[in-house]
Amino acid sequence: MMKRILVGLLAATAMAAAGGAWAxxxxxxxxxxxxxxxxxxxxxxxxxxxxxxxxxxxDTVAGRKIEIILKDDATVPDNTKRLAQELIVNDKxxxxxxxxxxxxxxxxxxxxxxxxxxxxxxxxxxxxxxERSPYIARTSxxxxxxxxxxxxxxxxxxxxKVVTLVSDYAPGADAQNSFKERxxxxxxxxxxxxxxxxxxxxxxxxxQRAADAKPDALFVFVPAGQGGTFAKQYSERGLDKAGIKLIxxxxxxxxxxxxxxxxxxxxxxTAHFYSxxxxxxxxxxxxxxxxxxxxxxxxxxxxxxxxxxxxxxxxALKKTGGKTDGDALIAAMKGMKWESPRGPISIDPDxxxxxxxxxxxxxxxxxxxxxxxxxxxxxxxxxxxxAAKK
Amino acid sequence: xxxxxxNTPDVARLVMSRARWRFSEIVFWIxxxxxxxxxxxxxxxxxxxxxxxxxALSLDLILxxxxxxxxxxxxxFGFGAYCxxxxxxxxxxxxxxxxxxxxxxxxxxxGFVTSFLVLRGSDxxxxxxxxxIALILRELANxxxxxTGGADGLQGVTIEPLFGxxxxxxxxxxxxxxxxAVLFVLFLLAxxxxxxxxxxxxxxxxxxxxRASAVGISVNGRMVAIYTIAAGYAGVAGALLTQTAQxxxxxxxxxxxxxxxxxxxxxxxxxxxxxxxIGALIFKLMQDWLASMTPQYWQxxxxxxxxxxxxxxxxxLEQLRGAIRKRILRLRPQKHAx
Numbered sequence: 001m002m003k004r005i006l007v008g009l010l011a012a013t014a015m016a017a018a019g020g021a022w023a024x025x026x027x028x029x030x031x032x033x034x035x036x037x038x039x040x041x042x043x044x045x046x047x048x049x050x051x052x053x054x055x056x057x058x059d060t061v062a063g064r065k066i067e068i069i070l071k072d073d074a075t076v077p078d079n080t081k082r083l084a085q086e087l088i089v090n091d092k093x094x095x096x097x098x099x100x101x102x103x104x105x106x107x108x109x110x111x112x113x114x115x116x117x118x119x120x121x122x123x124x125x126x127x128x129x130x131e132r133s134p135y136i137a138r139t140s141x142x143x144x145x146x147x148x149x150x151x152x153x154x155x156x157x158x159x160x161k162v163v164t165l166v167s168d169y170a171p172g173a174d175a176q177n178s179f180k181e182r183x184x185x186x187x188x189x190x191x192x193x194x195x196x197x198x199x200x201x202x203x204x205x206x207x208q209r210a211a212d213a214k215p216d217a218l219f220v221f222v223p224a225g226q227g228g229t230f231a232k233q234y235s236e237r238g239l240d241k242a243g244i245k246l247i248x249x250x251x252x253x254x255x256x257x258x259x260x261x262x263x264x265x266x267x268x269x270t271a272h273f274y275s276x277x278x279x280x281x282x283x284x285x286x287x288x289x290x291x292x293x294x295x296x297x298x299x300x301x302x303x304x305x306x307x308x309x310x311x312x313x314x315x316a317l318k319k320t321g322g323k324t325d326g327d328a329l330i331a332a333m334k335g336m337k338w339e340s341p342r343g344p345i346s347i348d349p350d351x352x353x354x355x356x357x358x359x360x361x362x363x364x365x366x367x368x369x370x371x372x373x374x375x376x377x378x379x380x381x382x383x384x385x386x387a388a389k390k
Numbered sequence: 391x392x393x394x395x396x397n398t399p400d401v402a403r404l405v406m407s408r409a410r411w412r413f414s415e416i417v418f419w420i421x422x423x424x425x426x427x428x429x430x431x432x433x434x435x436x437x438x439x440x441x442x443x444x445x446a447l448s449l450d451l452i453l454x455x456x457x458x459x460x461x462x463x464x465x466x467f468g469f470g471a472y473c474x475x476x477x478x479x480x481x482x483x484x485x486x487x488x489x490x491x492x493x494x495x496x497x498x499x500x501g502f503v504t505s506f507l508v509l510r511g512s513d514x515x516x517x518x519x520x521x522x523i524a525l526i527l528r529e530l531a532n533x534x535x536x537x538t539g540g541a542d543g544l545q546g547v548t549i550e551p552l553f554g555x556x557x558x559x560x561x562x563x564x565x566x567x568x569x570x571a572v573l574f575v576l577f578l579l580a581x582x583x584x585x586x587x588x589x590x591x592x593x594x595x596x597x598x599x600x601r602a603s604a605v606g607i608s609v610n611g612r613m614v615a616i617y618t619i620a621a622g623y624a625g626v627a628g629a630l631l632t633q634t635a636q637x638x639x640x641x642x643x644x645x646x647x648x649x650x651x652x653x654x655x656x657x658x659x660x661x662x663x664x665x666x667x668i669g670a671l672i673f674k675l676m677q678d679w680l681a682s683m684t685p686q687y688w689q690x691x692x693x694x695x696x697x698x699x700x701x702x703x704x705x706x707l708e709q710l711r712g713a714i715r716k717r718i719l720r721l722r723p724q725k726h727a728x
Contacts (some may be wrong), residue, residue, distance in 0.1 A: 035685045044686070072685040076638045078631065091433050103543045107637050114560055122550050126542075168532070169541035198534065199640075200543045269532055362700050 026067040034100040035072035042100045046306030062322035080104035093325040098138040102126040111367040117325035122309035127385035137352040139307035142383040144178035146249035149358045150271035155186035161371030163210045166221040175221040203233040227252040235264035238286040256300030268363040274301040274342040275372040286341035317344040404664040409585035429727035433562035446666025448623030454660035457596035462520030468643035470497040470625025475544040475638040484550045493629035501621020505614045543639035565634035
C-alpha cells in the first residue's frame with residue numbers, strides 16, 4: 001500500500017515537473033562563430049554584442065528564457081556544418097545564428113531548410129546567401145550594397161581610372177563585379193582587376209602592380225580583420241604618397257582595427273553601413289556600453305550585425321508570443337523595421353535580406369583617434385544584385 | 391636468441407601468432423559496433439572520428455610501417471574529397487559506394503605518381519615534398535574555382551541514398567554506420583597487408599633499407615606500393631567526409647589537417663594500426679569537450695594537453711598498461727587454483 005502511494009506521488013511530481021519544464025523551456029540560440037583563427041575578431045565582436053544586448057534587454061522574451069550556446073567553428077565550413085547539425089539535433093536549438101564567412105553560412109543553409117530552423121546571418125556578406133534557404137534572414141550587409149554606392153561616389157568625384165583589389169572568394173567577386181558594373185556604366189574605367197588569396201594574403205606584389213598601373217584610385221575589399229595587414233603593406237610600399245586614392249566598401253577600415261592602422265589611412269573614402277561615430281543618440285549609448293563591456297574597445301560593423309541579429313530574434317519571438325515554429329518566426333521577421341545603432345533598418349519581406357542606409361565616410365582624426373566620419377547618406381539601400389534579378 | 395637461431399617453422403609460427411586476432415581487438419570492434427545503438431545522439435562527431443581514424447590509419451601505413459614521414463597527407467584527403475564531391479555534383483556516379491571506390495582509386499593513382507618524388511632524399515626532404523604537394527593541390531583547387539567553387543567550397547553536393555535505401559539523415563545515423571563499415575573493411579584489408587610477406591618486408595625496409603636491399607627486397611618498389619595504398623586510404627577518408635557532410639572545402643587540403651592527423655597518430659601510437667583510430671577518438675573528443683567549455687581559449691588547453699602527453703611520454707603510459715596486464719595475468723592462475 002505504502003509502495004503504491006509512493007509510486008503515485010512520484011508519478012504526480014514527475015508530471016508536474018514535466019509540465020513546469022514545458023512552461024519554462026528556454027528558447028535556445030546556437031551561435032556559431034569563428035572564435036579562433038584568422039576571423040576571430042568577427043566572432044569576438046558578435047559574441048560581445050549579443051551579450052551586451054541581453055544585459056540591456058534581459059534574458060526573457062514573451063515569458064521564455066533565452067539561452068545562447070556559443071560554438072567555435074574556427075572559420076572551417078565543414079566544422080560549421082557539423083556544429084549546426086549537432087546544435088539542431090542534440091541541443092534542439094530554435095535558431096542558428098552567427099556565421100563569420102560566406103562559406104560557413106552556405107554550408108549551414110541546407111540544414112536550416114531541412115530542420116525548418118531560422119538561420120540568422122550576422123556577418124557574412126555575399127548576396128546569394130539568403131537565396132539558399134527560405135529560413136535565412138540577414139542582419140549584416142551585402143558587399144554589393146556598399147560597392148555600388150562607392151562606385152557612384154567615385155564617378156561623381158573626378159575618379160576615372162581604378163584598379164580593383166579584392167580577396168579571392170564570393171564576397172570579393174560580389175564587391176568587384178558590382179563596383180565595376182556601376183562604375184563603368186557611369187563612364188569610369190577599371191584598368192586592372194587584382195585578386196589576393198583569402199587565407200594569409202601577401203599584398204606586396206599586387207600593390208606593386210596597382211602602383212604601376214597609375215590609377216586615380218585603388219578599390220579595396222578585404223574581409224574585416226585583414227585591413228591591418230593591408231594598411232601596413234600599403235604604407236610600406238609608399239602608395240599613400242603616390243597620389244592614389246584609396247576607396248572601397250568599409251570592411252578595410254573596420255572600426256575594430258582602424259585606429260591601429262596608422263595615419264596613412266587618413267583620407268580613405270569608403271561606403272558602409274556603420275561607423276562608430278554615427279551621430280545618433282542610440283549609437284552613442286551603444287558605443288559607450290560596448291566600450292564598457294570590452295575594456296575600451298570600439299564596436300566595429302560586425303558587432304552591430306550581432307546586436308541587430310539578436311534583436312531580430314527577440315522581436316520575432318515577441319510577435320509569435322514565444323512560439324518557436326520556424327515558419328512563424330520567419331514570417332514574423334519579414335518586413336520588420338527598427339532603429340539600430342547604425343540608423344533605421346528593415347528586413348526585406350521578399351528576400352529576407354537587410355535594407356539599410358549606406359553612408360559615405362572619410363577617415364579622419366577625431367580627438368586623436370582615427371574614425372570613419374560620415375559625410376553623405378544614401379537611404380534604404382536594398383541588395384542591388386537581388387534587385388537586378390527581378 | 392642469436393645463440394639459437396630460429397628455424398623456418400619457428401619464424402612462421404612467430405609471424406602467425408602476430409597476425410592472430412587478439413581478444414582486445416575483438417572487444418574494440420564490438421565496442422565500436424555497440425556505439426551505433428548505444429549513443430545515437432553522438433553519431434555526428436563519431437562519424438567524424440571514424441573518418442579521421444581512417445585518415446590516421448593511412449598515415450600509419452606509411453609512417454608506422456615504412457618509416458615515410460609526411461606532413462602533407464591532407465593532399466590525398468582533399469583530393470579524394472573533391473573527387474567524391476565532383477562525381478556527385480555532376481551526376482557522374484550517383485551510387486555512394488561506387489563513387490567512394492572511384493574516389494579512392496583516383497587518389498591512389500595520384501599517390502602513385504607523386505610517390506616517385508617522395509622516394510628521393512631523406513626525412514627532411516620528404517617533409518618538404520609532401521607539404522609542397524598539399525600546398526600545390528590546395529592552390530589548384532582555389533584557382534579552378536569554376537570547377538571546385540574556390541574558397542567558397544563545393545556547394546550543392548547531394549548524395550543519393552545508400553544502396554538506394556538509406557537516406558543520409560540529418561541525425562547522422564546512416565552516415566555513421568556507413569563510415570564505420572568502411573573503416574572496418576579497410577582496416578581488415580590493412581591488417582591483412584601488414585601481416586603479409588609484403589608487410590613484413592616493409593618493416594625490414596623501415597628497419598634498415600640497405601640491409602633490406604641486400605637480402606633482395608626491392609626497397610623502392612615496396613615504398614611506392616605502400617605510399618600508393620596509403621594515398622588511396624586517405625582519398626577514401628576524404629570522400630567519406632564529402633559524402634557524409636555533403637560539402638567540400640579548401641580546408642580539406644590545409645596544413646592544419648595534415649598536422650592534426652600526425653598529432654592523432656602520435657597520441658595513439660604508430661605501427662599497430664589502432665593508434666590512428668584511438669588517437670582520433672581522444673583528440674576529437676578532447677577538442678569537442680574543451681571547445682564547448684571555452685570556445686575562445688580551447689586551443690590553449692589542447693596545446694597544454696599535447697605538451698603534457700609528449701613530456702609524460704606514451705612509453706610511460708604503456709608501462710602502466712603493461713603493469714596492469716601483469717596484475718591481471720597474476721590474478722588468473724590464482725583463480726584457477728581456487
